Amino acid sequence: MKNIKYTLAGILFGIVLVKSQVLSWFRIQEMFHLQSFHMYGVIGSAVVTGFIAVTVIKNLKIRTFGGEEIVIPRKPFTKGNIYGGLLFGFGWALTGACPGPLFAQVGAGFTVMAVALLSAISGTWVYGVVKDKLPH
Amino acid sequence: MLLKLISAPWPWYVAGPIIGLTVPLLLLLGNRPFGISSSLRHICAACFPGKVPFFAYEWKKEIWNLFFAAGIVIGGFIAAHLLADPAPVRISPKLETALGEFGISDHNNLLPSQLFNWPALLTIRGFILIVVGGFLVGFGTRYAGGCTSGHSIFGLSTLQWPSLVATCCFMAGGFIMSNLVLPFILSLS
Numbered sequence: 229m230k231n232i233k234y235t236l237a238g239i240l241f242g243i244v245l246v247k248s249q250v251l252s253w254f255r256i257q258e259m260f261h262l263q264s265f266h267m268y269g270v271i272g273s274a275v276v277t278g279f280i281a282v283t284v285i286k287n288l289k290i291r292t293f294g295g296e297e298i299v300i301p302r303k304p305f306t307k308g309n310i311y312g313g314l315l316f317g318f319g320w321a322l323t324g325a326c327p328g329p330l331f332a333q334v335g336a337g338f339t340v341m342a343v344a345l346l347s348a349i350s351g352t353w354v355y356g357v358v359k360d361k362l363p364h
Numbered sequence: 365m366l367l368k369l370i371s372a373p374w375p376w377y378v379a380g381p382i383i384g385l386t387v388p389l390l391l392l393l394g395n396r397p398f399g400i401s402s403s404l405r406h407i408c409a410a411c412f413p414g415k416v417p418f419f420a421y422e423w424k425k426e427i428w429n430l431f432f433a434a435g436i437v438i439g440g441f442i443a444a445h446l447l448a449d450p451a452p453v454r455i456s457p458k459l460e461t462a463l464g465e466f467g468i469s470d471h472n473n474l475l476p477s478q479l480f481n482w483p484a485l486l487t488i489r490g491f492i493l494i495v496v497g498g499f500l501v502g503f504g505t506r507y508a509g510g511c512t513s514g515h516s517i518f519g520l521s522t523l524q525w526p527s528l529v530a531t532c533c534f535m536a537g538g539f540i541m542s543n544l545v546l547p548f549i550l551s552l553s
Binding site for chain 1: 370373374375376377378379380381382383384385386387388389390391392393394395396397398400401403404405407408412414416418419427428429431432433434435436437438439440441442443444445447453455456458459462463471474475476479480481482484485492493494495496497498499500501502503504505506507508509510511512513514515516517518519520521522523524525526527529530531532533534535536537538539540541542543545546549
C-alpha cells in the first residue's frame, strides 16, 4: 500500500503530540493564561523549522521522492478565516485539543474523547450543510 | 537510559522542530500539504455525504490524509503505553490554584480525569467541554479553512497571510473562552 508511509508519518506525529504534552488540556489552559512558554515555544519553533525547510526545498528545487515538482497550495482569504477561527478557538480552549490532538487523545486511551472527535465530525458535517448561508 | 530520556516529557525545542519537519516530510513523500482537519471532511464525505455538495467530491483521492490520521491514533497509543511517563503532569502553580477552586485537583494524567470521563457526559459541564467543544473544533476549523496544523504550522511556514489571520483568531477565541467563559462553565455541575 502506497499510503502506509503517511501512516508512519502520522505515528511519529502522534508520538510527539503526546510526549510534548501538546494534547494536554492543562498545557492549553496555561497557554491561554500566559502561564507557560511551552506551547508558544512548540508552535514558534515548528513554524521556523517548517519555514527553513520549505525555503531550502524551493531554492534547491528539491523534488518529491517520486520525482514530482513540489507545489505549495495557496490558501485563499475568506471571512471564514476570522469567524471560523474564533469558533475553533472557543472549541480549542474547551476541549484542550485541535483535530490532531483529538486523534492522539483517543489513541492515548482517553476513550471519552472519541465522543469529542465524533462531535467534531458532526460539526464539520453541519458546516457543509449550512456553508452557503454563512458569510465568507 | 535512552528509553528514560524518551519517556520524560519532551521540551518545546525538541517537539517543535519535529512538528515543523512534518511539513517538508509530507511534501517530499508526495506533495501533501500538512493539515489534519481535512480528515474530518473526508470522513463526512465517505460516511455521511447526504446530498450535500460540500461532500460531493472524490474523497478517495485524499485518502492519504485518513492514513495519516490513523497513524496519529496509533502514535498516541504507542506514546501513552510504551513510552509513558509515570510522573504526574507538572502544571503551573497559578493554574493549579485556579483549578483547585473548581475542585479540579487531579493532574496525574494529561487530561484532568475529573472533567473528561464518560459519566461527565451526562453533566452540563462535561457536555459543554466534550460535546460542544468538539463540535466547535469541527465546525470552526472547516469554516476557517484549516486548523492549527494547516494554518498555524503549514500556512505560516509557507508565508500565507490568510493563515496568519486565522491563527490570530484561533488565539483570540482561545483567550476569550479560557479567561472569560471557562470559569463560568467550570462552576457548573
